[in-house]
Amino acid sequence: MPELPEVEVVRLGLERGVVGRTIREVSVGRARSIRRHLEGAGDFTSRLAGRTVLAASRRGKYLWLPLDSGEALTGHLGMSGQLLVVPADSPLQKHLHVRLEFADGGRELRFVDQRTFGGLLVVPGGDPVPPLLDHIARDPLDPQFDDEDFVARVRRRRTGIKRALLDQSLISGIGNIYADESLWRAGLHGARPTDVLTKPAVRRLLAHVRAVLGEAIAQGGTSFDALYVSTEGVSGLFERSLAVYGREDQPCPRCGAPIRREAFMNRSSFSCARCQPRPRGG
DNA sequence: AGTGACGCCTGGGAGC
DNA sequence: TGCTCCCAGGCGTCAC
Numbered sequence: 001m002p003e004l005p006e007v008e009v010v011r012l013g014l015e016r017g018v019v020g021r022t023i024r025e026v027s028v029g030r031a032r033s034i035r036r037h038l039e040g041a042g043d044f045t046s047r048l049a050g051r052t053v054l055a056a057s058r059r060g061k062y063l064w065l066p067l068d069s070g071e072a073l074t075g076h077l078g079m080s081g082q083l084l085v086v087p088a089d090s091p092l093q094k095h096l097h098v099r100l101e102f103a104d105g106g107r108e109l110r111f112v113d114q115r116t117f118g119g120l121l122v123v124p125g126g127d128p129v130p131p132l133l134d135h136i137a138r139d140p141l142d143p144q145f146d147d148e149d150f151v152a153r154v155r156r157r158r159t160g161i162k163r164a165l166l167d168q169s170l171i172s173g174i175g176n177i178y179a180d181e182s183l184w185r186a187g188l189h190g191a192r193p194t195d196v197l198t199k200p201a202v203r204r205l206l207a208h209v210r211a212v213l214g215e216a217i218a219q220g221g222t223s224f225d226a227l228y229v230s231t232e233g234v235s236g237l238f239e240r241s242l243a244v245y246g247r248e249d250q251p252c253p254r255c256g257a258p259i260r261r262e263a264f265m266n267r268s269s270f271s272c273a274r275c276q277p278r279p280r281g282g
Numbered sequence: 283a284g285t286g287a288c289g290c291c292t293g294g295g296a297g298c
Numbered sequence: 299t300g301c302t303c304c305c306a307g308g309c310g311t312c313a314c
Contacts, residue, residue, distance in 0.1 A: 002308090076308080079307055080291090115291045115307090117292095156284095167285095266305095
């Protein structure tokens, strides 16, 4: 499940694998994967053919490749999207939807996506950020992320802290796994109301968010259900470092109390029953 | 403007 | 065995 660390690992792979290369031809096998490119497949492929990739960029969970045309090939991996850089003659993946061949005849870029929540599109801009992504907040690893502005905005919210962490217009890149891990490290239950958290508490949480994201990148991300791999097809190793996510009834690594699982936004939240007390009324 | 619910997808696993 | 149901969940859209 690609969140910021997984997407960053993919970005690094794209930087090594496709930056500086010129696209020769693009084929779209499944229109749904470019559904956000409203002009359709013909327009999509013609905007890419002959263009050179200038960089590999990321904000939160979005990726984009700025092109020499002033546009950018933008993508989101959704739940199960993969961007693979593979030899042109390698076997076709079952859920291969878009192929980009390069003029140098070397390895090609493939978009593979089982659940098809992800997708690609070509958009104007891209240096530094396509306007398409204006509504996506800076992520906490962005040097220009404004800590005190984040703290203030969180405390003005009237919601639970986990909902706030998952709100990509407030802070981007965090999904269910890293939200739960960060909250565990901070000793906060996700239902804790944002408007009564102290400034130091929010700052501490932000520090834990940064730490867990950084550690996960160093481990190549989390390949919890094997749907996430790097551009080289390699799984990440951070699953073994997860303290709470997916660990219902197992002992909390800090206190030994059983990890609890609760329904949350049509999915699950994992937390320690002792270290992360549920707020009253929550 | 902020808040929260909903729908989109597929495959693996549980249960019958 | 084979069927049905549930679950994973990021994000755009929509209602309030």
